[in-house]
Amino acid sequence: MTTETLNTPTTDSTSPVTTDEQGEKRKQPEPDSQTNPLHKTSLCSYFRSTGRACSHGDTCRYAHGEEELRMRPDNTWDPTSERAKKMKMENGDGEVEVREEECDENGLEKCLLNLPLKWGADQFKGFLNDEGIQYKSAKTRKGMVVGFVTFETVEQVKIAIEKLQGKPFRNKNLKLVDANPRSYDRNKKPTESANKAEEGDAVNDGSTPGSADVKVRSARDAVTPLAHLSYPEQLEQKTKSISQILKKLARNARKACPDDVPLPDWINNSRDIAGLACKLEGIIESPLVNGYRNKCEFSIGYSLQGKPTVGFLLGNFREGVTAVEEPSDCPNVSKISVKYAEIFQNFLQSSTFPIWNRMSNTGFWRQLTVREGRAQGKIPEAESSEANIAEVLLMVQISSAGFDSEAVNLELEKMAEAFVVGASANSPSLPLTVLAVQDHQGVSNVAPADAPLRTLPLVKSENNSVEDSKVVAEARIQDYINNLRFCLSPTAFFQVNTLAAEKLYSLAGDWAGLGPNTLLFDVCCGTGTIGLTLAHRVGMVVGIEMNASAVADANSNAEINGITNCRFVCSKAEDVMGSLLKEYVTKKQDESNDADSGNKEDASASEDKLSEAKDDAEGIKDEEVKEEKMQDESNCVTENISSKLHQFDNVVAIVDPPRVGLHPTVIKALRTHEGLKRLVYISCNPESLMANAIELCTPSTDKNEKGNNKNRGWRNMSNASLARQRAKSMPNSEPFQPIKAMAVDLFPHTPHCEVVMLLER
Numbered sequence: 157m158t159t160e161t162l163n164t165p166t167t168d169s170t171s172p173v174t175t176d177e178q179g180e181k182r183k184q185p186e187p188d189s190q191t192n193p194l195h196k197t198s199l200c201s202y203f204r205s206t207g208r209a210c211s212h213g214d215t216c217r218y219a220h221g222e223e224e225l226r227m228r229p230d231n232t233w234d235p236t237s238e239r240a241k242k243m244k245m246e247n248g249d250g251e252v253e254v255r256e257e258e259c260d261e262n263g264l265e266k267c268l269l270n271l272p273l274k275w276g277a278d279q280f281k282g283f284l285n286d287e288g289i290q291y292k293s294a295k296t297r298k299g300m301v302v303g304f305v306t307f308e309t310v311e312q313v314k315i316a317i318e319k320l321q322g323k324p325f326r327n328k329n330l331k332l333v334d335a336n337p338r339s340y341d342r343n344k345k346p347t348e349s350a351n352k353a354e355e356g357d358a359v360n361d362g363s364t365p366g367s368a369d370v371k372v373r374s375a376r377d378a379v380t381p382l383a384h385l386s387y388p389e390q391l392e393q394k395t396k397s398i399s400q401i402l403k404k405l406a407r408n409a410r411k412a413c414p415d416d417v418p419l420p421d422w423i424n425n426s427r428d429i430a431g432l433a434c435k436l437e438g439i440i441e442s443p444l445v446n447g448y449r450n451k452c453e454f455s456i457g458y459s460l461q462g463k464p465t466v467g468f469l470l471g472n473f474r475e476g477v478t479a480v481e482e483p484s485d486c487p488n489v490s491k492i493s494v495k496y497a498e499i500f501q502n503f504l505q506s507s508t509f510p511i512w513n514r515m516s517n518t519g520f521w522r523q524l525t526v527r528e529g530r531a532q533g534k535i536p537e538a539e540s541s542e543a544n545i546a547e548v549l550l551m552v553q554i555s556s557a558g559f560d561s562e563a564v565n566l567e568l569e570k571m572a573e574a575f576v577v578g579a580s581a582n583s584p585s586l587p588l589t590v591l592a593v594q595d596h597q598g599v600s601n602v603a604p605a606d607a608p609l610r611t612l613p614l615v616k617s618e619n620n621s622v623e624d625s626k627v628v629a630e631a632r633i634q635d636y637i638n639n640l641r642f643c644l645s646p647t648a649f650f651q652v653n654t655l656a657a658e659k660l661y662s663l664a665g666d667w668a669g670l671g672p673n674t675l676l677f678d679v680c681c682g683t684g685t686i687g688l689t690l691a692h693r694v695g696m697v698v699g700i701e702m703n704a705s706a707v708a709d710a711n712s713n714a715e716i717n718g719i720t721n722c723r724f725v726c727s728k729a730e731d732v733m734g735s736l737l738k739e740y741v742t743k744k745q746d747e748s749n750d751a752d753s754g755n756k757e758d759a760s761a762s763e764d765k766l767s768e769a770k771d772d773a774e775g776i777k778d779e780e781v782k783e784e785k786m787q788d789e790s791n792c793v794t795e796n797i798s799s800k801l802h803q804f805d806n807v808v809a810i811v812d813p814p815r816v817g818l819h820p821t822v823i824k825a826l827r828t829h830e831g832l833k834r835l836v837y838i839s840c841n842p843e844s845l846m847a848n849a850i851e852l853c854t855p856s857t858d859k860n861e862k863g864n865n866k867n868r869g870w871r872n873m874s875n876a877s878l879a880r881q882r883a884k885s886m887p888n889s890e891p892f893q894p895i896k897a898m899a900v901d902l903f904p905h906t907p908h909c910e911v912v913m914l915l916e917r
């Protein structure tokens with residue numbers, strides 16, 4: 157039975173209208189919060205400034221908010237998203253993909269989310285009017301199965317629920333969830349129900365703040381759902397789920413293999429290893445099991461008891477869950493982060509500025525990020541890792557639109573003072589290195605990389621006010637990986653578990669088969685951590701990264717560590733991967749074919765082309781000054797490197813993409829440049845690794861099946877089905893083979909881990 161959900165609110169409230177009540181747990185804090193879409197990689201500027209979808213509709217190249225970041229350009233769910241992973245979806249042939257996750261009844265319900273109504277507000281209002289529903293306002297989110305209805309009275313809400321609940325609509329039944337925005341009334345006293353909740357009663361009657369459909373009642377359950385298991389049990393569970401993914405890879409590659417091509421050995425041999433695509437060599441434990449996160453993004457909202465709280469959301473906003481609970485019992489959060497959350501929460505009790513309201517998209521205080529950097533050379537003992545934290549960066553996200561700037565400055569001054577006083581009142585006092593404020597007006601807390609950012613002075617004096625705030629090019633803290641120093645700017649990606657990341661990078665380096673004649677591509681390189689830690693083992697590193705401040709960090713990290721054989725290209729990998737491979741790999745092949753050709757000439761031509769590619773990639777993205785500086789630095793390195801270009805006889809790539817995996821264009825480039833013989837894939841999302849590996853490893857044929865645009869079934873395709881379709885239209889090229897895989901547990905107490913897979917050909 158299919159169902160569809162409308163969420164109804166109470167008094168003068170706004171409710172999300174979604175397709176179904178979800179059994180899905182709240183979105184876990186992700187290993188990498190920079191979730192990128194398959195095609196829409198940055199926010200639409202209209203959306204950014206207004207918080208509303210632009211008028212370009214489905215053709216807009218950009219994303220419109222957190223939820224859409226997880227969608228494909230046609231507004232169907234990105235199948236790699238947490239939600240879609242658990243859906244039951246049809247593939248293009250009308251065949252239903254059955255997955256382990258679907259075995260539970262919630263999984264079956266979730267498939268309904270993939271049926272976009274794509275109602276505009278007028279249609280939605282028309283529907284409510286036809287049904288005789290009295291409401292105050294009705295809104296939809298473009299192309300999504302979510303909307304909001306506000307009502308004048310609780311009575312109207314009750315009537316709406318009675319009339320609409322379970323009503324059949326287009327082969328589905330509507331379902332309503334009370335999103336209860338009364339929780340946002342900051343003056344509201346805790347209700348009787350809320351008090352009951354405090355006593356432990358399972359109250360879920362919608363009268364408690366943000367309580368709609370709250371499935372978990374503590375931040376611990378929401379954020380670290382495996383915490384009730386022993387660590388060995390957690391590792392076992394993760395190993396099993398990675399094994400399932402490897403089986404799925406073999407199964408799907410078998411299906412995708414063209415009829416006129418023999419099955420490759422690795423598929424045939426999978427039968428001998430329990431159906432796995434390659435051997436799973438085990439899971440590497442995290443050196444720290446508790447308090448390992450070096451970065452926490454705390455939401456700001458109201459607790460189930462109606463108290464302004466800095467912590468974690470208990471559920472998914474789409475499901476109407478808005479309650480935030482304190483992080484104190486979350487085992488993955490460090491004690492320092494918990495204390496800063498407490499300091500800020502105490503400050504908020506007396507702040508006259510409002511907390512951000514996710515329903516009405518109004519308010520001021522939005523998010524607190526705590527980022528920690530370790531001192532060099534200390535070996536942390538399991539339970540006292542905070543003793544090694546030498547630096548802390550705090551970033552508070554606000555939305556200042558509509559607030560008087562003088563009042564804002566005064567409030568931020570008070571906030572800075574509260575942090576300084578709170579940090580020094582602790583015994584021993586807490587490190588506090590940088591306090592930054594990010595101003596962001598969009599609907600979701602995921603701010604664009606260029607959202608205005610300023611630092612606040614940390615010492616309060618009469619001559620030193622927040623008006624002295626400066627642009628924060630140098631607002632960084634440092635951390636160490638394999639004894640290299642890394643400077644981190646507030647928004648750059650850095651693995652959240654530093655000690656486990658060291659193990660991850662060493663494993664990737666060992667499997668990549670590095671040597672002095674190796675040219676290493678570090679694809680999606682962030683602040684350059686992988687390339688820089690492996691630079692001493694190779695001839696040259698070329699890093700590719702789209703986040704300009706991460707690239708600036710990577711360049712300065714190379715400089716402060718005296719590393720001269722790395723070059724970092726600021727661009728989307730899909731825009732430059734092909735040309736860089738062509739330049740370096742084809743170059744190498746040309747040279748071997750024609751050993752007498754003038755190396756110098758080639759090298760300088762290559763250098764020119766590389767610079768051109770780099771100009772193209774960087775020219776339009778960075779501020780002029782930053783760009784010039786980076787260009788100078790990069791060109792120095794390039795010069796140094798180009799003269800050695802001919803020496804590289806081993807070209808390998810380590811790719812470490814965001815959760816959505818590699819862009820199809822990058823996969824095609826890696827696959828079709830046959831000079832690239834070895835690829836190490838690091839993934840924080842095994843589903844997207846599986847999908848990308850299908851495309852990289854399935855044999856192709858001259859008789860490629862061209863994509864059938866008329867087949868609208870692809871809209872509902874699973875990750876694997878989509879990859880099989882793409883594999884079928886891959887240009888004829890030698891496929892890679894999965895050689896081995898290993899998991900590395902960067903996220904104890906959560907279901908997540910990193911997976912490393914070696915691919916060769």
Ligand SMILES: C[S@@+](CC[C@H](N)C(=O)[O-])C[C@H]1O[C@@H](n2cnc3c(N)ncnc32)[C@H](O)[C@@H]1O
Binds near residue numbers: 651813
């Ligand atoms: C999982 S992180 C890995 C970063 C780095 N390898 C590390 O270990 O610190 C993914 C990185 O890919 C970057 N990224 C996302 N989409 C990208 C794209 N299309 N092209 C290049 N980089 C991208 C993100 O900015 C982020 O820094």
